[in-house]
Amino acid sequence: MREERFDFENELPFEFDPAPWIPFRDKEVLQRCRNMTREQLTAHDNPDMEIHITGDADALFTADFFTRIKESDEQEKRLVVILPNPQAVQYSNIVYLCNRFGVSCRNLHTFAMDEWADQDGNVAPLTYKLGLGHSFMNNFFKKLNPELRPDISQMNCFTNENVDNFSDLIEEAGDGGADVCYSATGWPGHIAFIDPDTKEFASDSIEEFLTLGSRIVTQHPLTTAQNSLSGKFGGSGDIANIPYKAATIGPRDVKNSRQIIERQCLANLGGTNSWQRMISRLSLHGPVTMQVPSSIIQLFKTTVFMSEDLARPIVTNETGRY
Numbered sequence: 001m002r003e004e005r006f007d008f009e010n011e012l013p014f015e016f017d018p019a020p021w022i023p024f025r026d027k028e029v030l031q032r033c034r035n036m037t038r039e040q041l042t043a044h045d046n047p048d049m050e051i052h053i054t055g056d057a058d059a060l061f062t063a064d065f066f067t068r069i070k071e072s073d074e075q076e077k078r079l080v081v082i083l084p085n086p087q088a089v090q091y092s093n094i095v096y097l098c099n100r101f102g103v104s105c106r107n108l109h110t111f112a113m114d115e116w117a118d119q120d121g122n123v124a125p126l127t128y129k130l131g132l133g134h135s136f137m138n139n140f141f142k143k144l145n146p147e148l149r150p151d152i153s154q155m156n157c158f159t160n161e162n163v164d165n166f167s168d169l170i171e172e173a174g175d176g177g178a179d180v181c182y183s184a185t186g187w188p189g190h191i192a193f194i195d196p197d198t199k200e201f202a203s204d205s206i207e208e209f210l211t212l213g214s215r216i217v218t219q220h221p222l223t224t225a226q227n228s229l230s231g232k233f234g235g236s237g238d239i240a241n242i243p244y245k246a247a248t249i250g251p252r253d254v255k256n257s258r259q260i261i262e263r264q265c266l267a268n269l270g271g272t273n274s275w276q277r278m279i280s281r282l283s284l285h286g287p288v289t290m291q292v293p294s295s296i297i298q299l300f301k302t303t304v305f306m307s308e309d310l311a312r313p314i315v316t317n318e319t320g321r322y
Helices: 027-034 057-074 088-101 132-141 163-173 221-228 251-256 276-285 293-299
Strands: 049-054 079-083 108-112 114-117 180-184 215-218 245-248 260-264 302-307
Touching: 027 276, 057 079, 057 088, 057 180, 057 260, 057 302, 079 163, 088 132, 108 132, 108 163, 114 132, 163 215, 163 251, 180 251, 251 293, 260 276, 260 293, 276 293, 293 302
Parallel strands: 049 302, 079 108, 079 180, 180 260, 260 302
Antiparallel strands: 114 245, 215 245
16 A cells, blocks of 8 residues: 655745735735834824824724814814724714803714615615715714704715716815815725726726715625625625625825825724634735725825734634634
C-alpha cells in the first residue's frame, strides 16, 4: 500500500485572484492596506485630511453635531447638514441635550443621506417603520420639544417627488452645498448608497463621477449583506428582507460639502470582528477610485473618527469565530 506523505513544515506558495465580483481587486494595494500600522493609519498626504483614532467615534459625532446646532442658535445662522441613518441612540442623545439646555434647532436644515426603494424605484414612505427617514423623524424631530423644533419643511427626506432634484435642494439651502456631511464607509466601499459597479453611477472618470447628483440606485450585493446584519433588520443575515434599490445623494453632494465628518466604528463580537476594518483602510489609504466610492473623501476637507476596534491590526486568529 502506498504511504501518503504530507509536508507541514515548508510553506508552499498558494496564489489566487480575488473573486471577479469584488469591486477593488488590486492585490498589491490590498496587501499594503492589510499591513498598515497604527501610525500609518493616521497619516495622510492631504493636509486637510485628519484621521483620529478614538475610543468612541459615536460620542464625537454627537458632540460635533450638538455643538454646531448650539452655534447656529447663538449666532443666528443657518446650518445645513447631510445626515446618516439609522442613528437612534446618537439622535436621541442630541435631542436630550437640546431639550435640557433649551437649544433651538430653528436654523437647522437636514438632508437624509439615503433611503430604501423597491425593485421599481419607488422610495419608501416615512410610514415604513424600517425606513431611514422614519428613524430620523422619530428619534430626532418628534423628540424635540415643540418650541425647539425647526419647521418640518426643513427636515428633508427622500420621496418619489424629490429624489431627482435632491442635490439641487441641498445646494439651494446651503448656498452651494452642505456645511457638513456626516458619512460612513460601507462594506463594498460605498458612501451613502453610492455603490461601486452600479450602472446608475457609471462614469468615464473621477471628474465626471464627482458631478453626479442624487438618484435611485441598485445596491451592490455586499451592501445588502451588510444591512442584513443591522439591528434594524434583526441582525440575522436576513438578506431577503432588504429592499433591492435605494435613493441616495451623489458624489456631487459630498464634493460640495464644506466639511466631511467620517465615522468608522462598526464592529461586533466585542470589537474582534468587523467587516469595516479592511474597507476602512482601503477607503482612506488606497487610490481614489470609483471602485471604492468613499475614497473620494480623501480629496476634500475631512475629519475621520476611527474607533480603537477598527484600528486593530489585521491578523490571523485561528481560534476566533465568525
